[in-house]
Amino acid sequence: MSAPPNRFDPAEAEPRWMARWLESGALRGDPASGREPYVIAIPLPNVTGSLHMGHALNNTMQDVLIRWHRMAGREAEWVCGTDHAGIATQAVVEKMLAAQGINRREIGREAFLERVWAWKEQSGGEIINQQKRLGCTLDYSRERFTLDEGYADAVGRVFVSLYQKGYIYRDRYMVNWDPGLGSAVSDLEVEDREVTDSLVSIAYPLSDGSGEIVVATVRPETMLGDTAVAVSPADERYAHLIGRTVILPLVGRELPIIADEHVDPAFGTGALKVTPAHDPNDFEIARRHGLDEISVVGEDGRMTALAGDGYAGLTPLECRVKVIADLRVADGLRGEEEYTHNVPFSHRSGERIEPLLSLQWFCDMTKLAEPAIAAVKDRRVRFTPERFGRVYLDWMENIRPWCVSRQLWWGHQIPVWYRGQEIHVDIEAPQGDGWERDPDVLDTWFSSALWPFATQGWPDDTPELERFYPGHVLVTGRDIIFLWVARMVMMGIEFCDDIPFSDVVINPIIQAPDGRRMSKSLGTGIDPLELIDAHGADAVRFGLLLMASTQDVRFNEQRIQQGRQLATKLWNATRLVVDRGGRAGEAAPEPDLLGDRWIAEYLRQTVAEARHLVAEYDFSALADLLYRTIFDGFCDWYLELLKVGEGTPEVAGFVLEQLLALANPVMPFVTEECYAQLPGANADGLLRHPLAVAPWSQDERARQHGKHLIETVTALRAYKSENGIKPRDPLTVTFDARVPFDLPQTAVAALAHVTWTETPADDARSIGIELGRLLVSRPDVIIDIAAECGRVDAQLAATRAELARAERQLANPNFIERAPDHLVQAERDKATRFVAEIAELGAERSRLGCH
RNA sequence: GGGCAGUUAGCUCAGCGGGAGAGCGCCCGCCUCACACGCGGGAGGUCACUGGUUCAAUCCCAGUACUGCCCACCA
Numbered sequence A: 001m002s003a004p005p006n007r008f009d010p011a012e013a014e015p016r017w018m019a020r021w022l023e024s025g026a027l028r029g030d031p032a033s034g035r036e037p038y039v040i041a042i043p044l045p046n047v048t049g050s051l052h053m054g055h056a057l058n059n060t061m062q063d064v065l066i067r068w069h070r071m072a073g074r075e076a077e078w079v080c081g082t083d084h085a086g087i088a089t090q091a092v093v094e095k096m097l098a099a100q101g102i103n104r105r106e107i108g109r110e111a112f113l114e115r116v117w118a119w120k121e122q123s124g125g126e127i128i129n130q131q132k133r134l135g136c137t138l139d140y141s142r143e144r145f146t147l148d149e150g151y152a153d154a155v156g157r158v159f160v161s162l163y164q165k166g167y168i169y170r171d172r173y174m175v176n177w178d179p180g181l182g183s184a185v186s187d188l189e190v191e192d193r194e195v196t197d198s199l200v201s202i203a204y205p206l207s208d209g210s211g212e213i214v215v216a217t218v219r220p221e222t223m224l225g226d227t228a229v230a231v232s233p234a235d236e237r238y239a240h241l242i243g244r245t246v247i248l249p250l251v252g253r254e255l256p257i258i259a260d261e262h263v264d265p266a267f268g269t270g271a272l273k274v275t276p277a278h279d280p281n282d283f284e285i286a287r288r289h290g291l292d293e294i295s296v297v298g299e300d301g302r303m304t305a306l307a308g309d310g311y312a313g314l315t316p317l318e319c320r321v322k323v324i325a326d327l328r329v330a331d332g333l334r335g336e337e338e339y340t341h342n343v344p345f346s347h348r349s350g351e352r353i354e355p356l357l358s359l360q361w362f363c364d365m366t367k368l369a370e371p372a373i374a375a376v377k378d379r380r381v382r383f384t385p386e387r388f389g390r391v392y393l394d395w396m397e398n399i400r401p402w403c404v405s406r407q408l409w410w411g412h413q414i415p416v417w418y419r420g421q422e423i424h425v426d427i428e429a430p431q432g433d434g435w436e437r438d439p440d441v442l443d444t445w446f447s448s449a450l451w452p453f454a455t456q457g458w459p460d461d462t463p464e465l466e467r468f469y470p471g472h473v474l475v476t477g478r479d480i481i482f483l484w485v486a487r488m489v490m491m492g493i494e495f496c497d498d499i500p501f502s503d504v505v506i507n508p509i510i511q512a513p514d515g516r517r518m519s520k521s522l523g524t525g526i527d528p529l530e531l532i533d534a535h536g537a538d539a540v541r542f543g544l545l546l547m548a549s550t551q552d553v554r555f556n557e558q559r560i561q562q563g564r565q566l567a568t569k570l571w572n573a574t575r576l577v578v579d580r581g582g583r584a585g586e587a588a589p590e591p592d593l594l595g596d597r598w599i600a601e602y603l604r605q606t607v608a609e610a611r612h613l614v615a616e617y618d619f620s621a622l623a624d625l626l627y628r629t630i631f632d633g634f635c636d637w638y639l640e641l642l643k644v645g646e647g648t649p650e651v652a653g654f655v656l657e658q659l660l661a662l663a664n665p666v667m668p669f670v671t672e673e674c675y676a677q678l679p680g681a682n683a684d685g686l687l688r689h690p691l692a693v694a695p696w697s698q699d700e701r702a703r704q705h706g707k708h709l710i711e712t713v714t715a716l717r718a719y720k721s722e723n724g725i726k727p728r729d730p731l732t733v734t735f736d737a738r739v740p741f742d743l744p745q746t747a748v749a750a751l752a753h754v755t756w757t758e759t760p761a762d763d764a765r766s767i768g769i770e771l772g773r774l775l776v777s778r779p780d781v782i783i784d785i786a787a788e789c790g791r792v793d794a795q796l797a798a799t800r801a802e803l804a805r806a807e808r809q810l811a812n813p814n815f816i817e818r819a820p821d822h823l824v825q826a827e828r829d830k831a832t833r834f835v836a837e838i839a840e841l842g843a844e845r846s847r848l849g850c851h
Numbered sequence B: 001g002g003g004c005a006g007u008u009a010g011c012u013c014a015g016c017g018g019g020a021g022a023g024c025g026c027c028c029g030c031c032u033c034a035c036a037c038g039c040g041g042g043a044g045g046u047c048a049c050u051g052g053u054u055c056a057a058u059c060c061c062a063g064u065a066c067u068g069c070c071c072a073c074c075a
Helices: A010-024 A053-071 A086-099 A104-123 A126-134 A149-164 A220-225 A280-289 A316-329 A366-377 A387-397 A444-448 A463-468 A478-496 A528-535 A537-547 A557-579 A594-615 A619-643 A649-663 A668-677 A700-722 A745-752 A785-811 A813-818 A821-848
Strands: A037-041 A075-079 A168-178 A183-185 A190-205 A212-217 A228-231 A245-247 A254-259 A271-274 A333-346 A354-363 A382-384 A416-419 A422-425 A473-476 A503-506 A732-737 A765-769 A772-777
Touching: A010 A126, A010 A528, A010 A537, A010 A668, A037 A053, A037 A463, A037 A473, A053 A075, A053 A126, A053 A473, A053 A528, A053 A537, A053 A594, A053 A619, A075 A463, A086 A104, A126 A528, A126 A537, A149 A168, A149 A422, A149 A444, A149 A478, A168 A333, A190 A220, A190 A245, A212 A220, A212 A228, A212 A271, A212 A333, A220 A316, A228 A280, A271 A280, A280 A354, A316 A333, A366 A387, A366 A478, A382 A387, A387 A478, A444 A478, A473 A478, A478 A503, A528 A537, A528 A557, A537 A557, A537 A619, A537 A668, A557 A619, A557 A649, A557 A668, A594 A619, A594 A649, A594 A700, A619 A649, A619 A745, A649 A668, A700 A745, A700 A765, A700 A772, A765 A785, A765 A821, A785 A813, A785 A821, A813 A821
Parallel strands: A037 A075, A228 A254, A382 A503, A473 A503
Antiparallel strands: A168 A183, A168 A354, A190 A212, A190 A333, A228 A271, A245 A254, A416 A422, A732 A772, A765 A772
């Protein structure tokens, strides 16, 4: 026979427990159970993705909620699955093919999609296994993919419905064209970067030869598509020119001079060249003034035929060089200077966005937004932290049309058919010959917007949809509040007539230890799976939660170590309790001894606080509470009291079981392993264990008495330590009570290693505690009177200062009048105590013969 | 240009109207029969700055200075 090891071994235990949970069937929410459902839809990871630190925290938070509510008796369903992630996935496969020298256009759409599916089957969704490593209890049995047959059907129906309602329309409109991708991208997929360009001034001669207007531009090549020159209506310098025309250099087109509010007279020359097809502002101006829109840059990223001979076919950059050279020859250049400004880049490909006119499908969001705004305004949907609700509202109240078509192959192909001028919008192809389907696919976010209900079988009236929609909580990152959260709220209300969730919890961002972003490309990423290998999943979960607060934090591996130490602590505490005869599954014992009564009250308070923290989504405080409760309350005090006879195995076993249940949502593996060690444990493990419900009623006396006991022991230990007395060397003590209370002297003696005596020694020292004073002396030791006097004097001075502060407060009539009574009384009590202490210290001075 | 956060112990962060907290690190002492991934004790903060409100301010208000993030159409 060998004693159990004093360390919990995560690598051995974790796969074992995960397998049991998967087999248990408890992860699959049963719509017919009759229990109140508790539903979370996971922020669906990309099928190409792997678990990073952000996922690890986000998923842990959700797993805590799911496990907590499952143990609290709710029918828990955590919706599992992955996103087809159009651009990301297509890019992965294209890259693979490129390595083999294959271009997707060569093999064609069908063959390409076959390759993507093959990749998806083989290498996709690895992140699901990684979620299992973390201990996540998702409903893996209902894993969904956004391109599943049923899901795709839901996407098609939503598109058709929105079209029929008149929200979806096709328009030739200014889009963010990503030349790297060869597709339009939405406003939200664009990021500004600071770039230094050359600001070129170009002279546009007036048609009548009476002079010229100079305009400034950073994109001289787009002048080939100019259709006007605009000035501010308030600009007197140009007032007389409005309505007249200029000749576009190099092209010869006659352009009107127009007045538009958008023009800032203070910028450059105060005159703006208007290129409606390649600048969002110019586009707006053109629509206001009915100007022509001439596309000189094509979707292939090259100058079009409309750019004119000598320019067509060039890249915009090549064209820019040629335009400038040609202008120089024609004496049209009036200046050139360096200019730093913000330029849009594609979030996806990293290439500079080419704004251009393109025929795309758009969704008008104004009608959809209205009820989604109301839902947040009247707090049917609540954000945590609250400030993100305002971020959501600001965006929603200024919502713009959503470009939903993407020029990709991997995704939901748009359910629209064309034949000549005819357009047919439906999931099914229309009857008759000659119809061609729109080759474009929908923005990935269009399908993820349906996640909360498309996963439950919508549009069919399934039991799951009935019970599991609407869900309860969404835990996600703030970077997708607009991309995803807002759109889920809108779509949920539109198609299911109800909000998809009532709480949106925004998880913080964990930065690299140096404060930079954690990213693979920067080399600042830390792999959570490696942390799990090193410290165990429980430690990683605990550490991440402890780090997380309502603001972004720097990653701190010490917090993970704390988690590992807590796991070890629990493991060893369990060994002790088992050794002392503690059991699980017993009815709550009635505590009698002080230690038992104290821990019962302590547990009762801890449970109440933990419930409150979960309801508030304060995971960091929850982790901290568990740590303090287990280390300080349970191990350092209660188990030590148990050893010295102030506790019983019955209470120890019961409290440990409760604590394991309480900690289980945060640290599922080690708590299961510990629980399984307890005789009498439920064979199913903690997964089906009802969450800790402290059965005892409030016991204020137990709390007070425990506090006094702790204070006494602590004071004696400190005295020893400060006086160089080794912990186990003798010290005799007499208790002179100021407050009536039966100190459990045996326990104090054992915990502080002191000996009680009836009468204090002549040279006894006094230690002030709230209860009264402890008179201590050390036998067989000659006291250094001078040093002792010094200590007493220092203490005396400190206490006098405290008294002075209290008296100053009490001397202030405003304080007496306006401060709450209990605070005034507390101040009076303190003053009284300080006076008593000063008297005691004075008595000690004379006893020692200090001067 | 707007908006939102942050500035508290050497480090990472809690606290947010009534005598400054945690973990780690540091110092001292303990291999106490669950645990040295442990136990006991201790040192260490004009709570960024300036005003204001209040009997009372790290905490509320205004402003300043840095830091970070989001939104925005100035060529």
